[in-house]
Amino acid sequence: MRFGIAVFPGTWSDRDCRHAVELAGHEAVLLWHKDRDLRGADCVILPGGFAYGDYLRAGAVARFAPLMESVAEFASAGGLVWGICNGFQILCEAHLLPGALTRNSSLEFRCAPAWLRVETVDTVFTSGCARGDVLQIPVSHGEGRFVADDETLDMLEREQRVAFRYVRRDGSAVENASPNGSMHDIAGIVNERRNVLGMMPHPERACEALLGSSDGMLLFNSVAKMVSRDGAMPVAAVS
């Protein structure tokens, strides 16, 4: 199983993602933003960071990178694309996912532990979890408040495309359990074909007990298991 990890100027979770992928026993290749070659990746990760500085709006410049043309083609062909933090922001800007990520409601950057409830297991990324599982995965962002119009939110809920929702430590959903004020406490969503996942929390920071949680490993292993079972295009089996 080969994960391709995008590197934009300003990306900093590339090293952590590679660490997590290798810890899980898989291969990681770095994908340079100026290239169009996805180097045979089975799953492309768009990692965290401040691509191109994010001075304009998070992800607004990165969506125009040459690499993103290949990523969009890959996604439309059913390839697995996983946006984490800044990657989620880029996917929304690129219209590969609906909605937008705006300034945290606290108006402050927030680096803190978070608890995510798995809302659907009908995605390659969460296939190894059980619905209702609570994963401890930290957040670290200033612009992670998921917003969308009512119609979009209804659609996401109706089609069970909310992958993760922020909850309390004990798994209970409460109003505004999110660290950022996200609508419906949404922490991650998938696209219509369910092959593109965007999430604000950082699973690559939760892959070892030594770091406080290994729950993130569930997601990496879910992807790897489905890919090795179904070949390089697992989504074909799902959709």
Next chain:
Amino acid sequence: MTSVQVAAASDADLAEVALTRAEYVHLVTSLGREPNRLELGIVGALWSEHCSYKTSKPLLGTLPTQGPHVLQGPGENAGAVDIGHGLACVFKIESHNHPSAIEPYQGAATGVGGILRDIFTMGARPVALLDSLRFGPLDEPHQRHLFDGVVAGIGGYGNCIGVPTVGGELYFDESYRTNCLVNAMCVGVVEQGRLTRATASGPGNLVLLVGADTGRDGIHGASFASVVLDADSAARRPAVQVGNPFLEKCLMEACLELAGDPRVIAMQDLGAAGLCGSTAELAHRGGCGIEVDVARASRRETGMTPYEVMLSESQERMLIVARPDDVRSLQSVFERWDLHSDVVAVILPEQRFVVRDGGDRVCDLPLDLLVDGAPPRGAPGPRPDPPAPSAAPGPMPSWSHDEALLQLLGSPNLGSRASVYRRYDHQVGDATLILPGGDAALVRVDGTSLGLALATDGNSRYAALDARLGAMIAVCEAARNVVATGAKPAAITNCLNFANPEHADVWWDLHDAIDGIGAACRVLEIPVVSGNVSLYNDTGGTGIDPTVVVGMVGVIDDVTQRCTAGFRDDGDLIALVGPVEAELDGSEYQRIAHGVNAGLPPHLDLDLERRVHGFVLDAIAAGLLHSTHDCAEGGIAIAIAESCLLGDIGAWVGIEELGQDAGLNTGAAGILFGESQSRFVISFAREALVRLHELAGRHSVPFRGLGSVGGERVCVTGCIDVSLADVRRVHEGALIERE
């Protein structure tokens, strides 16, 4: 000397470049001619306190800088120590006080940017940042503005570049009302073979200026930092630089790609005094000269004079020395990161500092005079008489001990820092094993079992009462934080923040503080490998208290053996390691109860300190301890409450017996809240008690059982009985703005 016309520069000219008339006379005499305006400006910058250390250098020479693990002591961009596995830990602390007082966000942000460059200039990948901050009383709106701006600036830069901010400290005190302090520390790791120096060599070699274009920002930054602030300081805002962390991230990655590359002869970042300071230091270290052509530097704005190009402190710039044949291939590395580079200088065989503007030679100075020629400044006067002993504080307040505990825990100096560090990404890098909020942060070293324990410390209340003792305590306290994790102190960096050294009392405090650092470091066998001095923290005649900030790096061989500060298991025993005294002078209790800082700082026995460290390290290495927390501001009671908070479990202790043990009759407050030194609060399984007693005997350290872990209350028999929930509420609310 009479043959030289020395009146050419007016007092206003000299004030502009922050040179004294005597320094000017020395310059003219040494040169044998008058400098032109550019030369005068360049000398002013390099002879500023910030660059020349003309006041502190003679004193700093007394510090112990050698040790078996030291790879690089003071004199380079940062210090470096051998941490095993063929790796070096590179680190330094630096101040950005003056800019932060004027423009808190950018001042702090560029402080972080500057210290990061010092580390990756040496080829080391930055793995952690720490920040030591001081402000005036938090209930004043302007202080809140500075505090918020500085915290946002640190986060804005560190979060964007992707280096975790893992620790530091924060104090509020009257003494910083007009001069806040922002000291930033960066720690990096590099294979020893890739350690890169900033020593130019090889006449004819070329110098590349890489990164940001040069603008007018930050002109006079070095001189600005070397004068006292006044009412016009806000008008000096152009002397504050603006940071671009994205550009620095690209510069960092490109430079790290080149670390250890044989094509790179030397690397030097641009900091204080810009192109002028960096080129001069680069050449001076290598015993050669340099010729800079300002016409070749890409600019952000038009019409800049050579003076402005040389003195600009535009951020995110780096110099690379390379052989002419290698320049093109090095430039292509930078181009991959979309970084622009210009060949701006050439190395000369003779030790001269030459500046050209295209065809015109506009400056030609002897390099040694420029870099090392500032006349050292000795004591401005004899040691002043010690101040009359301050009047004894009034009677103890009528608070119950419960109230005192909650008052202290809810005070800005002892309350939770979570509202600050949650604004910093402290986990990027997948390496932060002990998060902020405990004693020291612990960052593991990629690919090894090693961990780096990192802490900054410096209680200025002690130093205000006794600069030497205060500095000694700062070293010991930083060491204690590192030791509490199970790491052995390896080396320190220090930042000496003082008021106007032209006043005899300040100069002698500086003298004594450096002496104190040296004394503590010698006994604890901890070398000083880098540092920074920030003087003139003085506004309108009001100076800060002497503030010695010690940045400590410790090494633990196996991170799985680390110890944390929170109580762990129900039923564990609690003990105090170290002396029992009732020292309330200089304490946070004294501040809150009496509103003064008076008397003498707590007693310090350096030999006992060393033995206590030995005991704790042995006990942790033997796996005997479940928690270790150093006993600092607020004394035993606060240390116990903090261990309860961190472990989310209560404790019961019988502290009154301690007073009887020690024959004290000053009442419980002194025992509960006194800040005696060389102490740790530890917890452990009952089965470990005998072995710990035996170990304490072997190290000759006092060891007293205090009580046990459990329940949901913080209890001290007969004194304190508060629910953990109440303790948490006040602690977490300490820094939150009250409406």
